[in-house]
Amino acid sequence: xxxxxxxxxxxxxxxxxxxxxxxxxxxxxxxxxxxxxxxxxxxxxxxxxxxxxxxxxxxxxxxxxxxxxxxxxxxxxxxxxxxxxxxxxxxxxxxxxxxxxxxxxxxxxxxxxxxxxxxxxxxxxxxxxxxxxxxxxxxxxxxxxxxxxxxxxxxxxxxxxxxxxxxxxxxxxxxxxxxxxxxxxxxxxxxxxxxxxxxxxxxxxxxxxxxxxxxxxxxxxxxxxxxxxxxxxxxxxxxxxxxxxxxxxxxxxxxxxxxxxxxxxxxxxxxxxxxxxxxxxxxxxxxxxxxxxxxxxxxxxxxxxxxxxxxxxxxxxxxxxxxxxxxxxx
Ligand code: NAD
Ligand code: DAU
Numbered sequence: 319x320x321x322x323x324x325x326x327x328x329x330x331x332x333x334x335x336x337x338x339x340x341x342x343x344x345x346x347x348x349x350x351x352x353x354x355x356x357x358x359x360x361x362x363x364x365x366x367x368x369x370x371x372x373x374x375x376x377x378x379x380x381x382x383x384x385x386x387x388x389x390x391x392x393x394x395x396x397x398x399x400x401x402x403x404x405x406x407x408x409x410x411x412x413x414x415x416x417x418x419x420x421x422x423x424x425x426x427x428x429x430x431x432x433x434x435x436x437x438x439x440x441x442x443x444x445x446x447x448x449x450x451x452x453x454x455x456x457x458x459x460x461x462x463x464x465x466x467x468x469x470x471x472x473x474x475x476x477x478x479x480x481x482x483x484x485x486x487x488x489x490x491x492x493x494x495x496x497x498x499x500x501x502x503x504x505x506x507x508x509x510x511x512x513x514x515x516x517x518x519x520x521x522x523x524x525x526x527x528x529x530x531x532x533x534x535x536x537x538x539x540x541x542x543x544x545x546x547x548x549x550x551x552x553x554x555x556x557x558x559x560x561x562x563x564x565x566x567x568x569x570x571x572x573x574x575x576x577x578x579x580x581x582x583x584x585x586x587x588x589x590x591x592x593x594x595x596x597x598x599x600x601x602x603x604x605x606x607x608x609x610x611x612x613x614x615x616x617x618x619x620x621x622x623x624x625x626x627x628x629x630x631x632x633x634x635x636x637x638x639x640x641x642x643x644x645x646x647x648x
Contacts, residue, residue: 319345322388324375324421325395327351329499330435332361334392334537339365341541350375350384351395352413355638360631361498375417378424385424390431392540393421399502400439400464401646404588407463414467415474422478425486432486433544434475438529438554439465440490443591446527451597452490454552461589472552479550487547489540491555492596495617496533497624501632502639504528504563505618508570508581509625510632518571519648522586524564527593531557532611542607556596557609566618573619584648 321338325331326349335347346367351357352374362370373380375395385391395417397403397410418434425432441452442459458473460466478484499506508518539555547553568578601607611617625632 319390320388321345321347322350322384322391323347324350324391324393325357327353327357327359327362327370328394328398329356329361329503330494330533330536331394332358332498333496333533334394334540335368336363337534337537337541339363339367348384348388350381354397355635356398356500358498358631376412376420378420381420382424382427385421385430386428388430390433390544391421391425392433392435392544393418394435396468397464399500400462401502401587401643401648403462403464403467405646407467410463410467414464415470418471418474422474422484426478426482426484429485431544432475432484433540433547434472434486434488435540436472436488436490437465437468438490438492438556438594438596439591440469440472444593444595446525446593448593451595452554453597454554454600461591476550485549487543487549488552489543489555490552491536491539492529492531492557492559492594494533494536495530495621497621497628498631499533500639501635502642505566505570505621506625506632507639508567509574509622510636512570512574512576513626513629514636518567518581519584519643520563520567520581521584521590521648523583524567525562525592526590527560527562527595528566529556529594529596530559530561530566530614531555531609532617535609535611538610539601539607542601542605546605553601553605554596554598555601556598557611559614560593560595561614569615569618570622573615573622587648
Protein backbone atom coordinates (compact mmCIF):
# COMPACT_ATOMS: atom_id res chain seq x y z
CA UNK A 319 0.00 0.00 0.00
CA UNK A 320 1.25 3.48 -0.91
CA UNK A 321 0.03 6.03 1.60
CA UNK A 322 0.12 9.82 1.22
CA UNK A 323 0.29 11.46 4.66
CA UNK A 324 -0.24 15.22 4.65
CA UNK A 325 1.27 17.09 7.60
CA UNK A 326 3.56 14.15 8.42
CA UNK A 327 6.26 16.48 9.78
CA UNK A 328 3.88 17.79 12.45
CA UNK A 329 3.07 16.31 15.86
CA UNK A 330 0.34 13.76 15.16
CA UNK A 331 1.30 13.06 11.54
CA UNK A 332 4.93 12.26 12.43
CA UNK A 333 3.80 9.93 15.23
CA UNK A 334 1.43 8.32 12.69
CA UNK A 335 4.30 7.71 10.25
CA UNK A 336 6.38 6.13 13.06
CA UNK A 337 3.48 3.90 14.13
CA UNK A 338 2.95 2.88 10.51
CA UNK A 339 6.60 1.85 10.07
CA UNK A 340 6.40 -0.18 13.28
CA UNK A 341 3.11 -1.95 12.59
CA UNK A 342 2.53 -2.08 8.80
CA UNK A 343 5.50 -3.70 6.99
CA UNK A 344 3.62 -3.62 3.65
CA UNK A 345 3.08 0.16 3.64
CA UNK A 346 5.29 2.87 2.11
CA UNK A 347 4.66 6.49 3.04
CA UNK A 348 5.00 9.79 1.23
CA UNK A 349 4.83 12.78 3.57
CA UNK A 350 3.54 15.98 1.96
CA UNK A 351 4.35 18.88 4.28
CA UNK A 352 4.98 22.59 3.78
CA UNK A 353 7.38 22.61 6.75
CA UNK A 354 5.79 25.68 8.30
CA UNK A 355 7.00 26.79 11.75
CA UNK A 356 5.09 23.70 13.05
CA UNK A 357 6.73 21.16 10.73
CA UNK A 358 10.06 19.61 11.63
CA UNK A 359 12.19 17.41 9.36
CA UNK A 360 13.75 15.92 12.50
CA UNK A 361 10.35 14.37 13.29
CA UNK A 362 10.17 12.46 9.99
CA UNK A 363 11.87 9.06 10.26
CA UNK A 364 14.95 8.57 8.09
CA UNK A 365 13.79 5.29 6.53
CA UNK A 366 13.78 3.85 3.00
CA UNK A 367 10.00 3.39 3.25
CA UNK A 368 9.44 7.14 3.85
CA UNK A 369 9.75 9.96 1.30
CA UNK A 370 9.37 13.60 2.33
CA UNK A 371 7.98 16.06 -0.24
CA UNK A 372 8.07 19.71 0.78
CA UNK A 373 4.99 21.41 -0.64
CA UNK A 374 1.65 23.08 -0.05
CA UNK A 375 -1.59 21.06 0.07
CA UNK A 376 -3.21 24.08 -1.62
CA UNK A 377 -0.99 23.62 -4.72
CA UNK A 378 -3.33 21.87 -7.17
CA UNK A 379 -0.69 20.49 -9.59
CA UNK A 380 1.53 19.06 -6.86
CA UNK A 381 -1.44 17.59 -5.01
CA UNK A 382 -2.87 16.03 -8.16
CA UNK A 383 0.41 14.36 -9.12
CA UNK A 384 0.91 12.92 -5.62
CA UNK A 385 -2.66 11.75 -5.04
CA UNK A 386 -2.61 10.00 -8.47
CA UNK A 387 0.37 7.87 -7.37
CA UNK A 388 -1.05 6.72 -4.02
CA UNK A 389 -3.67 4.21 -2.81
CA UNK A 390 -4.93 6.31 0.09
CA UNK A 391 -4.56 9.76 1.66
CA UNK A 392 -4.50 10.41 5.41
CA UNK A 393 -4.95 14.15 5.81
CA UNK A 394 -3.36 15.65 8.96
CA UNK A 395 -1.96 18.90 7.53
CA UNK A 396 -3.51 21.98 9.12
CA UNK A 397 -2.83 25.20 10.87
CA UNK A 398 -3.61 23.78 14.30
CA UNK A 399 -3.13 26.39 17.05
CA UNK A 400 -6.11 28.38 18.37
CA UNK A 401 -4.02 31.27 19.73
CA UNK A 402 -2.42 31.82 16.31
CA UNK A 403 -5.81 31.73 14.61
CA UNK A 404 -7.03 34.54 16.88
CA UNK A 405 -3.98 36.59 15.91
CA UNK A 406 -4.10 35.97 12.13
CA UNK A 407 -6.88 33.79 10.67
CA UNK A 408 -5.76 33.84 7.02
CA UNK A 409 -3.29 30.88 7.07
CA UNK A 410 -6.11 28.82 8.62
CA UNK A 411 -8.44 29.64 5.73
CA UNK A 412 -5.69 28.89 3.21
CA UNK A 413 -4.55 25.53 4.60
CA UNK A 414 -7.61 24.13 6.38
CA UNK A 415 -10.17 25.16 3.76
CA UNK A 416 -8.40 25.75 0.42
CA UNK A 417 -5.82 23.00 1.07
CA UNK A 418 -8.47 20.46 2.00
CA UNK A 419 -10.48 21.48 -1.09
CA UNK A 420 -7.51 20.75 -3.39
CA UNK A 421 -6.96 17.35 -1.78
CA UNK A 422 -10.63 16.45 -2.08
CA UNK A 423 -10.70 17.40 -5.76
CA UNK A 424 -7.63 15.27 -6.48
CA UNK A 425 -9.07 12.32 -4.53
CA UNK A 426 -12.31 12.71 -6.50
CA UNK A 427 -10.50 12.70 -9.86
CA UNK A 428 -8.41 9.64 -8.98
CA UNK A 429 -11.05 7.87 -6.83
CA UNK A 430 -8.60 7.62 -3.96
CA UNK A 431 -9.54 6.48 -0.44
CA UNK A 432 -9.40 9.55 1.84
CA UNK A 433 -9.30 9.86 5.61
CA UNK A 434 -9.81 13.33 7.05
CA UNK A 435 -8.34 14.01 10.50
CA UNK A 436 -10.37 16.55 12.44
CA UNK A 437 -11.02 17.81 15.94
CA UNK A 438 -13.68 17.76 18.67
CA UNK A 439 -13.53 21.58 18.64
CA UNK A 440 -15.96 21.66 15.70
CA UNK A 441 -18.71 20.97 18.26
CA UNK A 442 -17.98 24.09 20.36
CA UNK A 443 -17.86 23.57 24.12
CA UNK A 444 -19.84 22.08 27.02
CA UNK A 445 -20.71 23.43 30.47
CA UNK A 446 -18.60 22.04 33.30
CA UNK A 447 -21.58 20.28 34.90
CA UNK A 448 -23.21 19.10 31.65
CA UNK A 449 -23.59 15.29 31.81
CA UNK A 450 -23.49 15.20 27.99
CA UNK A 451 -20.44 14.50 25.85
CA UNK A 452 -19.92 15.14 22.13
CA UNK A 453 -21.36 12.45 19.83
CA UNK A 454 -21.42 12.26 16.02
CA UNK A 455 -24.94 13.79 16.21
CA UNK A 456 -23.87 16.92 18.15
CA UNK A 457 -24.50 20.05 16.02
CA UNK A 458 -21.45 21.94 14.79
CA UNK A 459 -20.83 25.16 16.77
CA UNK A 460 -17.15 26.19 16.43
CA UNK A 461 -15.72 29.12 18.40
CA UNK A 462 -12.40 30.17 16.83
CA UNK A 463 -11.03 30.74 13.32
CA UNK A 464 -9.13 27.44 13.81
CA UNK A 465 -12.17 25.36 14.75
CA UNK A 466 -14.45 27.05 12.22
CA UNK A 467 -12.06 26.29 9.35
CA UNK A 468 -11.78 22.68 10.55
CA UNK A 469 -15.60 22.54 10.69
CA UNK A 470 -15.76 23.87 7.12
CA UNK A 471 -13.28 21.24 5.96
CA UNK A 472 -15.35 18.46 7.60
CA UNK A 473 -18.50 19.70 5.87
CA UNK A 474 -16.71 19.70 2.50
CA UNK A 475 -15.66 16.08 3.03
CA UNK A 476 -19.27 15.13 3.81
CA UNK A 477 -20.53 16.94 0.70
CA UNK A 478 -17.88 15.28 -1.53
CA UNK A 479 -18.99 11.87 -0.21
CA UNK A 480 -22.64 12.53 -0.86
CA UNK A 481 -22.45 14.37 -4.19
CA UNK A 482 -19.37 12.78 -5.80
CA UNK A 483 -19.20 9.37 -4.12
CA UNK A 484 -15.81 10.13 -2.57
CA UNK A 485 -14.51 7.14 -0.55
CA UNK A 486 -13.92 9.14 2.61
CA UNK A 487 -14.14 8.85 6.39
CA UNK A 488 -13.75 11.54 9.08
CA UNK A 489 -12.46 11.37 12.63
CA UNK A 490 -12.84 14.04 15.32
CA UNK A 491 -10.39 13.60 18.18
CA UNK A 492 -9.87 15.31 21.52
CA UNK A 493 -6.62 16.89 22.84
CA UNK A 494 -3.51 14.81 22.11
CA UNK A 495 -0.35 14.63 24.20
CA UNK A 496 2.93 12.78 23.75
CA UNK A 497 6.34 13.19 22.10
CA UNK A 498 7.07 15.53 19.15
CA UNK A 499 4.41 18.13 20.04
CA UNK A 500 5.35 21.73 19.27
CA UNK A 501 6.27 23.79 22.36
CA UNK A 502 3.50 26.30 21.62
CA UNK A 503 0.93 23.76 22.92
CA UNK A 504 -0.15 23.62 26.57
CA UNK A 505 1.69 20.57 27.94
CA UNK A 506 5.05 20.94 26.11
CA UNK A 507 5.06 24.67 26.84
CA UNK A 508 4.86 24.09 30.58
CA UNK A 509 7.42 21.24 30.57
CA UNK A 510 9.97 23.23 28.57
CA UNK A 511 9.32 26.39 30.62
CA UNK A 512 10.19 24.43 33.77
CA UNK A 513 13.29 22.97 32.10
CA UNK A 514 14.27 26.61 31.37
CA UNK A 515 13.59 27.69 34.97
CA UNK A 516 10.44 29.64 33.98
CA UNK A 517 7.11 29.31 35.82
CA UNK A 518 4.25 27.59 33.92
CA UNK A 519 1.52 29.87 32.51
CA UNK A 520 -2.15 29.18 33.17
CA UNK A 521 -4.78 30.99 31.09
CA UNK A 522 -7.41 32.66 33.31
CA UNK A 523 -8.55 30.62 36.30
CA UNK A 524 -7.60 27.33 34.62
CA UNK A 525 -10.99 25.70 35.11
CA UNK A 526 -11.21 24.76 31.42
CA UNK A 527 -11.39 21.02 30.84
CA UNK A 528 -9.71 19.10 28.02
CA UNK A 529 -10.24 15.39 27.25
CA UNK A 530 -6.64 14.13 26.96
CA UNK A 531 -5.64 11.17 24.79
CA UNK A 532 -2.18 9.81 24.01
CA UNK A 533 -1.17 10.47 20.40
CA UNK A 534 -0.54 6.74 19.76
CA UNK A 535 -4.09 5.89 20.84
CA UNK A 536 -5.37 8.54 18.40
CA UNK A 537 -3.24 7.15 15.58
CA UNK A 538 -4.23 3.53 16.24
CA UNK A 539 -7.83 4.70 15.91
CA UNK A 540 -7.02 6.41 12.59
CA UNK A 541 -5.60 3.12 11.26
CA UNK A 542 -8.67 1.24 12.53
CA UNK A 543 -10.97 3.65 10.67
CA UNK A 544 -8.84 3.57 7.52
CA UNK A 545 -9.01 -0.23 7.45
CA UNK A 546 -12.50 -0.96 8.78
CA UNK A 547 -14.46 2.31 8.94
CA UNK A 548 -17.64 2.66 6.89
CA UNK A 549 -17.36 5.09 3.99
CA UNK A 550 -19.09 8.39 4.66
CA UNK A 551 -19.07 7.91 8.43
CA UNK A 552 -17.73 10.16 11.17
CA UNK A 553 -16.01 8.56 14.18
CA UNK A 554 -15.24 10.42 17.40
CA UNK A 555 -11.94 9.49 19.08
CA UNK A 556 -11.47 9.98 22.81
CA UNK A 557 -10.23 8.04 25.84
CA UNK A 558 -12.36 9.46 28.71
CA UNK A 559 -9.46 11.64 29.85
CA UNK A 560 -11.16 14.81 31.15
CA UNK A 561 -8.85 16.95 33.32
CA UNK A 562 -8.97 20.70 34.06
CA UNK A 563 -5.96 22.84 33.10
CA UNK A 564 -5.06 23.75 36.67
CA UNK A 565 -4.78 20.06 37.59
CA UNK A 566 -2.60 19.40 34.52
CA UNK A 567 -0.20 22.21 35.51
CA UNK A 568 -0.11 21.07 39.14
CA UNK A 569 0.62 17.49 38.06
CA UNK A 570 3.46 18.59 35.74
CA UNK A 571 4.96 20.70 38.53
CA UNK A 572 4.76 17.82 40.98
CA UNK A 573 6.21 15.27 38.52
CA UNK A 574 9.10 17.66 37.83
CA UNK A 575 9.90 18.14 41.52
CA UNK A 576 8.35 21.60 42.10
CA UNK A 577 5.69 22.98 44.43
CA UNK A 578 2.30 22.36 42.73
CA UNK A 579 1.35 26.01 43.29
CA UNK A 580 4.45 27.43 41.58
CA UNK A 581 2.77 28.71 38.38
CA UNK A 582 1.41 32.07 37.23
CA UNK A 583 -1.96 33.16 35.87
CA UNK A 584 -1.83 35.01 32.53
CA UNK A 585 -4.50 36.68 30.40
CA UNK A 586 -7.22 34.32 29.22
CA UNK A 587 -7.70 33.31 25.55
CA UNK A 588 -10.55 35.29 23.92
CA UNK A 589 -13.60 33.05 23.37
CA UNK A 590 -11.86 30.28 25.36
CA UNK A 591 -13.82 27.01 25.07
CA UNK A 592 -14.75 25.78 28.54
CA UNK A 593 -14.94 22.00 28.23
CA UNK A 594 -14.53 19.27 25.63
CA UNK A 595 -15.62 15.66 26.22
CA UNK A 596 -15.87 12.81 23.72
CA UNK A 597 -18.29 9.88 23.65
CA UNK A 598 -16.35 7.31 21.59
CA UNK A 599 -19.00 4.56 21.85
CA UNK A 600 -19.39 4.26 18.07
CA UNK A 601 -15.66 3.71 17.52
CA UNK A 602 -15.41 1.27 20.41
CA UNK A 603 -18.53 -0.77 19.64
CA UNK A 604 -18.55 -0.72 15.83
CA UNK A 605 -14.81 -1.03 15.17
CA UNK A 606 -13.55 -2.57 18.44
CA UNK A 607 -10.95 0.16 19.15
CA UNK A 608 -9.78 0.59 22.76
CA UNK A 609 -7.15 3.01 24.11
CA UNK A 610 -3.92 1.52 25.46
CA UNK A 611 -2.77 4.49 27.58
CA UNK A 612 -5.25 4.46 30.49
CA UNK A 613 -3.15 6.37 33.03
CA UNK A 614 -2.76 10.09 32.19
CA UNK A 615 -0.28 10.70 35.01
CA UNK A 616 2.00 7.91 33.74
CA UNK A 617 1.64 9.22 30.17
CA UNK A 618 2.56 12.73 31.37
CA UNK A 619 5.62 11.38 33.20
CA UNK A 620 6.77 9.62 30.00
CA UNK A 621 6.17 12.81 27.99
CA UNK A 622 8.23 14.86 30.48
CA UNK A 623 11.03 12.29 30.17
CA UNK A 624 10.89 12.60 26.38
CA UNK A 625 11.26 16.43 26.46
CA UNK A 626 14.11 16.13 29.00
CA UNK A 627 15.94 13.71 26.70
CA UNK A 628 15.26 15.59 23.45
CA UNK A 629 16.20 19.21 24.04
CA UNK A 630 17.93 19.35 20.64
CA UNK A 631 14.52 18.66 19.04
CA UNK A 632 12.57 21.43 20.86
CA UNK A 633 15.21 24.04 21.62
CA UNK A 634 15.15 25.69 18.12
CA UNK A 635 11.37 26.42 18.49
CA UNK A 636 11.38 27.75 22.03
CA UNK A 637 12.61 31.36 21.87
CA UNK A 638 10.47 32.33 18.87
CA UNK A 639 7.40 30.71 20.50
CA UNK A 640 7.81 32.58 23.79
CA UNK A 641 8.41 35.87 21.95
CA UNK A 642 5.10 35.31 20.13
CA UNK A 643 3.34 34.65 23.46
CA UNK A 644 4.94 37.79 24.94
CA UNK A 645 3.45 39.81 22.07
CA UNK A 646 0.02 38.23 22.72
CA UNK A 647 0.32 38.99 26.46
CA UNK A 648 0.13 35.29 27.39
P1 NAD B 1 0.82 20.46 13.91
O1 NAD B 1 0.61 21.93 13.85
O2 NAD B 1 1.80 19.89 14.87
O3 NAD B 1 1.28 19.94 12.46
C1 NAD B 1 0.68 20.40 11.28
C2 NAD B 1 1.59 20.03 10.12
O4 NAD B 1 0.95 20.48 8.89
C3 NAD B 1 2.96 20.71 10.16
O5 NAD B 1 3.98 19.77 9.89
C4 NAD B 1 2.89 21.78 9.07
O6 NAD B 1 4.14 22.07 8.48
C5 NAD B 1 1.93 21.13 8.09
N1 NAD B 1 1.25 22.12 7.23
C6 NAD B 1 0.65 23.27 7.61
N2 NAD B 1 0.16 23.92 6.53
C7 NAD B 1 0.43 23.14 5.45
C8 NAD B 1 0.18 23.26 4.06
N3 NAD B 1 -0.47 24.34 3.55
N4 NAD B 1 0.60 22.27 3.25
C9 NAD B 1 1.26 21.20 3.73
N5 NAD B 1 1.55 21.03 5.04
C10 NAD B 1 1.14 21.99 5.89
O7 NAD B 1 -0.62 19.82 14.09
P2 NAD B 1 -1.07 18.49 14.88
O8 NAD B 1 -1.32 18.82 16.28
O9 NAD B 1 -0.15 17.40 14.51
O10 NAD B 1 -2.50 18.25 14.20
C11 NAD B 1 -2.62 17.42 13.05
C12 NAD B 1 -4.09 17.31 12.68
O11 NAD B 1 -4.83 16.74 13.75
C13 NAD B 1 -4.75 18.66 12.37
O12 NAD B 1 -5.61 18.48 11.28
C14 NAD B 1 -5.53 18.97 13.63
O13 NAD B 1 -6.66 19.76 13.34
C15 NAD B 1 -5.91 17.58 14.09
N6 NAD B 1 -6.13 17.41 15.54
C16 NAD B 1 -5.17 17.80 16.43
C17 NAD B 1 -5.36 17.56 17.79
C18 NAD B 1 -4.31 17.94 18.81
O14 NAD B 1 -4.55 17.80 20.01
N7 NAD B 1 -3.12 18.40 18.42
C19 NAD B 1 -6.54 16.93 18.22
C20 NAD B 1 -7.50 16.57 17.28
C21 NAD B 1 -7.28 16.80 15.94
O1 DAU C 1 -9.43 19.46 21.18
C1 DAU C 1 -8.54 19.22 20.14
C2 DAU C 1 -7.67 20.43 19.92
O2 DAU C 1 -6.72 20.46 20.99
C3 DAU C 1 -6.95 20.41 18.58
O3 DAU C 1 -7.90 20.50 17.56
C4 DAU C 1 -5.95 21.58 18.46
O4 DAU C 1 -5.21 21.47 17.26
C5 DAU C 1 -5.01 21.52 19.65
O5 DAU C 1 -4.14 22.65 19.62
C6 DAU C 1 -5.80 21.51 20.96
O6 DAU C 1 -6.49 22.78 21.14
P1 DAU C 1 -6.49 23.54 22.57
O7 DAU C 1 -6.72 24.97 22.29
O8 DAU C 1 -7.37 22.83 23.51
O9 DAU C 1 -4.95 23.24 22.98
P2 DAU C 1 -3.80 24.14 23.66
O10 DAU C 1 -2.65 23.20 23.89
O11 DAU C 1 -3.54 25.38 22.92
O12 DAU C 1 -4.44 24.52 25.06
C7 DAU C 1 -4.98 23.54 25.95
C8 DAU C 1 -5.63 24.28 27.11
O13 DAU C 1 -4.62 24.91 27.91
C9 DAU C 1 -6.56 25.39 26.67
O14 DAU C 1 -7.67 25.43 27.56
C10 DAU C 1 -5.72 26.66 26.82
C11 DAU C 1 -4.81 26.33 27.98
N1 DAU C 1 -3.45 26.92 27.97
C12 DAU C 1 -2.71 26.84 26.84
C13 DAU C 1 -1.43 27.33 26.79
C14 DAU C 1 -0.59 27.26 25.53
C15 DAU C 1 -2.94 27.48 29.15
O15 DAU C 1 -3.60 27.54 30.19
N2 DAU C 1 -1.65 27.95 29.11
C16 DAU C 1 -0.87 27.91 27.99
O16 DAU C 1 0.30 28.35 28.04
